[in-house]
Amino acid sequence: MNSISPIILTQGLSRDFKSNRAVDRLDISIQPGELFGIVGPDGAGKTTTLRLLAGLLDISDGSAQVVGFNLKKNPESVKPKVGYMAQEFSLYAELSVLENLTFFAELYDLDKNQMRERRDSLLEFAGLTEFKQRRADKLSGGMQKKLSLACTLIHNPPLLLLDEPTTGVDPISRREFWNILTDLHLHGTTILISTPYMDEADRCTRVGLMYQGRLVECAPPHEIRANLKGELVEITPSDWKQALQLLEDLPGIIAIQTYGESLHILVNSVDEQLPEIKNVLHKHDIKYQNVRQTSARMEEAFISLIRQIEA
């Protein structure tokens, strides 16, 4: 594994803004073909990291190698090999789908045949073929995102840097979007994707958790989930509001999440705490049903990790 050189290698990569350090001594190594997810709360530094790697920001400290080029010395050489999709990727509103695609194709120097072929297949991929003459500002949100992705992919780059590409997109489009990504992954494209959605993090080969500019965790999803301290109990009480208040401060309860009318309770040990819980609910005359132990999800793992750091 180590004999193949990483497609991204950073050492102490840092970026300072006026009032804070947005990316703090990032050490990361990403192999070709990985599907790497970056998660973290707002302001963690995800967007800044992606922008740095795309050559869009100056490096304040440290170094980085991207697709074989030194990022500090040769940022422009990186660009032909990278497909970057900004968080607020805005298309050119008055241009049609086809014109937007063609514009980027020209900038990436595709030859005539390549261009035609890539355009057609990408339109197909994104389900936009019948809309190709439509003005970009007349597309729905989901279609715009897919078009944005298509523009990012037009030159078939070995590395994709995607900044929250599915935010604000309807579930169906989101699924289609991921179909495209999975396909690319299967064909060997390296994808670095930042996302606020935990279920998407779960689909990555490795997940990096960023917090206040630092990379605090970097491992495959199942490892992260496994490292979660605590066990998860799901319960559906008849009065979840009251139940929540009652159970919050019980010893051994790490966290409680509401899911519709059920509660997901993170406890130190199910065997120890569950009877307690049942007792308390009983005492206050709250009925419950659907009690079961569930496996931790990325979300819980994530939240508990953050809590640990904050403590």
Added chain:
Amino acid sequence: MLKRIWALVRKEFTHLRHDWWLPAFMLIGGAMELLLIGWATSRPITNLPLMVLDHDRSPGSRELVAALENTNTFRIDEHVSDMAAIESAIERGEINAAVIIPPDYFDMINTSSGTPTLVVILNGAESIPATEAMRTIEGVTREIGERIVLERLNLNQDQLAGFNPSLRVWFNATLSEALYTTPAELGLMLEFTILLFAALSFTRERELGTLEQLLVMPFTSLEIVLGKSIPVILVGFIDFILLLGITNLAFGVPVRGPVPLLLVLIFIYILVELGKGFVISIISRTQHQAFLLVLIVGMIDFMFTGYAAPVESMPEVLQVIANAVPAHHMLAILRGILLKGSYGKGDPEHHG
């Protein structure tokens, strides 16, 4: 309602504080601009390149040349020896005027009835300096001519005195250019600043999509408009005070009339221009459009202020339209209150 307006105003000021440099820029930039332009242009026309072709080279001709040079209007770079040089220089636009002194100039002057012919060639390609050059040369030759006449008729100065009508200039005793150009420039700067600011305030939000959000909030249109007006009015006022300060301190434009009245009238003017700016912002979908419209409207107004040509000389139709143009009245007000001290009886001293 007042509370909501206040909330809006506060929001606008928060925006403003974030983009504080924009109004600061416009204010300071406008002020510096006025300084620069005023300094460069509100001065008498001087230093015009003049070429002299002196066929005579006598004490008389030298006296004439010296008199021309002393006027400050001219700068004599060279004396040439043939017409070709003059023709070439005028074609190239290198000189504004040329004077050709005939070989018998001095002799003619010294006879009792000689009339030397002085040929002056003006470069009409720049009419403003050319007109000034002509006036200056006429003035110089008239003086010399008068002296000649006096000598010949053996009269003394007093007897021939006053053949020029006695001229009194009111309100602007020294005929300082600054006094009449800078109020106009002030008016123009102020108008453009307000128009731009007002026009952009709505258009910017519309273009960037934040207007939608404003519209779904529980504000009435009136409240929104008032909320947006207040920062513009404030900026407009500050701008006026700033510019007035500059014209007063840097260019010596006095404030002879009642200041409170001036401020009230300016306030009304700002409101009117504000309204115009808002109308523009309603018509425009993008900032680009808004600004082009501001340009057109602003320049039309400028035409009617009489900076370039007096309104009374315009065709009747335009004179009627001028009454509807706020800037026209604005300039009259500015000149009136600043220079004439109008609406109050000025004493004769003020009138020079």
Added chain:
Amino acid sequence: MSFRHLRAVTRKEIFHILRDRMTLVLVLFTPTILLFIMAYAITVDIRQVPIAILDYERSAISRSLIQQITAGDDLELFSQVDSFDEIEHLLIQGEIKAALIIDPNFSSDLFSLRGLPIQIIIDGTEPQSGAYAVDHIALRAEELINIQLTRQIQALGLDLDSIQPIDLRIRTWFNPSLKPRVDLVPGLISMVLGLPALSVALTLSHEREHGTLEQLLATPISRVDLLFGKMIPYIFFGLLNVILIPLVAIAWFRIPFNGNFLLYFALSTIFLFAILGLGTIVGVFMRTQAAALALSFLVIFFPGFFLTGIFFPIASMPEIARLEALALPGTHYAIITRGVFLPGVGLDILWPYGVMLLGLGMAFIAIAALFFRKKLA
């Protein structure tokens, strides 16, 4: 530089403008509209300047003077008043621009050659009208004086010729009646043709504000291609005006065009290149459109109006302003337009200005490219 990249950006910009009808119309026609408006304002010949007359003497002579003065179109007798206070009032109100006061001893003083007993008061806040009034009143009065003077001199037995002063022959080249509009309108063309620069200043900030710039920066496009590609559409729009505006000037305002149109066209292209380069610099430095607008007003529009020697001769400006004027493309172009219209001079005289503009253009683009970094911050 990649021609392909350049073409792609240019195409995108053109679509962007073409598909926004209102902006297209405005961009295309604003220069011409502005020229029309301003030229109209300037081509107004001063006439009918309102004056008031106060005649203390009321003799046949004074009345004939009054008649002479008010006979033509140039002065309009607003009212003949009876007191000095009225004159003061009218001047303050701005109803009159000048006043003529005929002293009570008018006739006798005149006959005895003891001077010209009239006073003229002008409103110093409008010297143009004032000067005009003085000139014309003096002209009429002078006729009267001359008649008187002649009689006196003959009475004294002197030779009439002896009192002729210097005979001034004035020849005016290119603009015989020294009508301001003949040279101001070509000057205005210079100013008005600089307008596309303001639009260019906007395009870069437009992309910043709308978020399309980030994506563009992530592509391999070079700085020069990006900036230049954004300029080119406006060169075309400018050229359209280069053709349209002289037509308006010649057909409507009857400004003579004596030069070579092809030469004018070529030099105008170079000018556009230069002024758009200046606009690009503004766009590179400003983050938002509003800021770009404000700066371009201050650096391109107003200086283009006041400091390029159109209204106020550069020779009379202080040294620093003169230097600054040199750096403004409008200054050189104004000389070119004036030269092409009136004297109809050719390349042999105009080439230095063309070279100057070329140099300025290249310098501006170089500066813009230098300061424009393909980075977000």
